Structures are given as structure tokens and as C-alpha cells.
Amino acid sequence: DTGVSQNPRHKITKRGQNVTFRCDPISEHNRLYWYRQTLGQGPEFLTYFQNEAQLEKSRLLSDRFSAERPKGSFSTLEIQRTEQGDSAMYLCASSSLAGATYEQYFGPGTRLTVT
Amino acid sequence: GIQVEQSPPDLILQEGANSTLRCNFSDSVNNLQWFHQNPWGQLINLFYIPSGTKQNGRLSATTVATERYSLLYISSSQTTDSGVYFCAVERAGGGADGLTFGKGTHLIIQP
Numbered sequence: 001d002t003g004v005s006q007n008p009r010h011k012i013t014k015r016g017q018n019v020t021f022r023c024d025p026i027s028e029h030n031r032l033y034w035y036r037q038t039l040g041q042g043p044e045f046l047t048y049f050q051n052e053a054q055l056e057k058s059r060l061l062s063d064r065f066s067a068e069r070p071k072g073s074f075s076t077l078e079i080q081r082t083e084q085g086d087s088a089m090y091l092c093a094s095s096s097l098a099g100a101t102y103e104q105y106f107g108p109g110t111r112l113t114v115t
Numbered sequence: 116g117i118q119v120e121q122s123p124p125d126l127i128l129q130e131g132a133n134s135t136l137r138c139n140f141s142d143s144v145n146n147l148q149w150f151h152q153n154p155w156g157q158l159i160n161l162f163y164i165p166s167g168t169k170q171n172g173r174l175s176a177t178t179v180a181t182e183r184y185s186l187l188y189i190s191s192s193q194t195t196d197s198g199v200y201f202c203a204v205e206r207a208g209g210g211a212d213g214l215t216f217g218k219g220t221h222l223i224i225q226p
Contacts, residue, residue, distance in 0.1 A: 033213050042201050043158075045213030056212065089156050093214075102146040102205055103163040104214060109156045 002026075004107035006092050012113045013082055020078045021110045025094030032075050033104060034067055035091040036060065043091055049075060050097070082114045117142045117206045121217035128192055129225055136187040136220045138202030146205035147178055148214065149187050151198050158201070161187070192224045 005024045013019050025032050030051050035043035046065070048056040051072040061067075064082075069075040079086055089111050093104040118141040128134055140147070149161040162169050166180040173193075178185040189196055199221050203214040 035213070037156075042203070042216030042219055043214070045215070048213055058213070091156075091158070101163055102165075103148060103160070104146075105160060106150075106158040111156070 004092055004094055004105055006090075006107040006110050008110060009108060010111050010113075012115065015082060015084060015114055017082055018078065018080045019082060019112065020076055021090055021112075022074060022076050023092030023107060024074045025092070026096075026105055028098070029094035029096045029105075030072065031095045031097060031104075032069055033093040033095075034075070034077050035093065035106075037089040037091060037109070038087075043089075046077075079112075082112075084114050087112055087114045116212065117144070117204060117215050119202060119204055119215050119217040121200075121202050121220050123220060124218065125221045125223075127223045127225065130192060130194060132192050132224075134189045134192060134222065136189075136200055136202075136222075138185040138187070138204075138217055140183050140185075140202075140204045142183075143207040144180070144204040145207040146203075146214065147185055148203050149176055149185070150201045150203065151196075152201060152219070153198055161200075189222075194224045194226055197222055197224045 032049045034046040037043040049069040064080045067077045089109045091109045092107045095104045120139045147165045150158040162176040164178045168177045173190045175188045199219040201219045203216040
């Protein structure tokens with residue numbers, strides 16, 4: 001069990017550019033979550049997948065954000081036309097329906113800086 | 116949505132001291148987790164504890180679900196315990212809302 005991995009770990013981009021992040025969950029975990037964390041705050045929920053189906057989206061997820069999980073394994077989060085307010089740590093988590101718990105495990109995050 | 120309040124927001128202790136961190140939440144939950152966030156931003160799972168009591172070494176946690184609070188105890192603090200501790204909950208019967216996090220307790224352990 002290698003844990004949740006995220007790539008890249010850091011991304012610096014200019015305002016207006018598009019960026020894409022990848023998350024690989026723990027193998028056999030069928031639930032995958034994206035969160036965003038800004039400085040000094042706790043993470044905030046963005047969206048959730050069960051297998052390949054996107055089941056929930058927060059109102060924080062504007063039209064410029066899109067997430068996919070095409071085969072129910074890895075997921076991508078794309079931000080189009082980035083703005084300085086998008087600068088944050090983007091965290092991915094996964095959990096398993098198979099167990100008796102809802103425990104989520106987090107990846108190391110992708111830190112986005114928009115200049 | 117569900118509200119999560121953590122206290123205290125900041126805590127400075129000497130090495131060897133004990134501490135208690137509190138988490139209050141506003142609704143029934145099916146998931147409550149305590150995390151330690153390290154300086155690189157990684158959230159480290161400490162406890163999954165929607166109810167009851169658990170212990171892991173110098174750390175223990177208790178959740179009283181009927182009264183909607185949880186406590187994290189750290190005994191014999193070490194400098195490596197420094198960092199931000201988050202409580203996060205998921206509302207019971209609310210579908211997939213994801214975890215709602217508190218603002219965290221920033222713990223500094225001085226040598």
C-alpha cells in the first residue's frame with residue numbers, strides 16, 4: 001500500500017494559464033475526494049467521486065474547475081484561466097467502501113502559485 | 116452545513132507537558148478524524164473516531180457523539196509534536212459532503 005500520490009508537488013503559473021493536477025489514490029479505494037487549502041485555514045471540500053462517477057460538487061468549484069476520474073482509478077483536476085485567488089494547496093484523499101469506516105487518507109498535495 | 120469549532124486556536128507548551136485539544140461539532144456525524152499537518156502540508160491521520168475512545172502511544176482521543184464533541188490528548192509532549200492539529204467531520208446521512216474541517220489548533224512545543 002503506497003498511499004495517495006499527487007503530481008506535481010509544486011506548480012507556478014501565470015494568471016490566465018490552464019493547469020492540471022493528478023491524483024493516484026490508494027489501490028482498491030473507490031472513493032476519491034479533492035480539497036483546497038489556503039494559508040491559515042483548514043482544507044475545504046471541492047468534489048467527490050465514487051468509482052468514475054462524480055457524485056458531489058461544492059459551490060467552491062466554479063465553472064473554471066473540472067475534475068475527472070475516467071476509469072475509476074486516478075483523477076485529474078483542471079483549472080482553466082487561472083486567477084491569483086486560485087493560489088492554494090490542492091489536496092486529494094481516498095477512502096474505501098469495503099471497510100466499515102469512512103476514514104479518508106490524504107496525499108501530499110499540489111501547491112499552486114499563480115503570479 | 117455542519118459547523119466545526121476547535122479550541123484553543125494556539126497553544127505553546129514546554130517539552131514534557133500534557134495538552135488537551137477540543138473539537139465541537141453541530142450535527143450528528145458518521146466520520147470524525149484527527150489529523151496532524153506537518154510543515155510540508157501533509158495531513159497525517161491520527162485517529163478515526165466517530166465515537167468512543169482510542170489510544171496510540173502518547174496520543175489518545177475521545178468522542179462523545181451524543182454531546183457533539185471530541186478531545187485529543189497529547190501526553191509528555193515532544194518538539195516533534197509541533198504543528199497544526201485538525202479535527203474534521205462528515206455529517207451522518209448527508210450524502211457525500213466530504214470532510215468539514217475546523218480551523219485547527221496551532222501547537223508549539225518548546226525545548
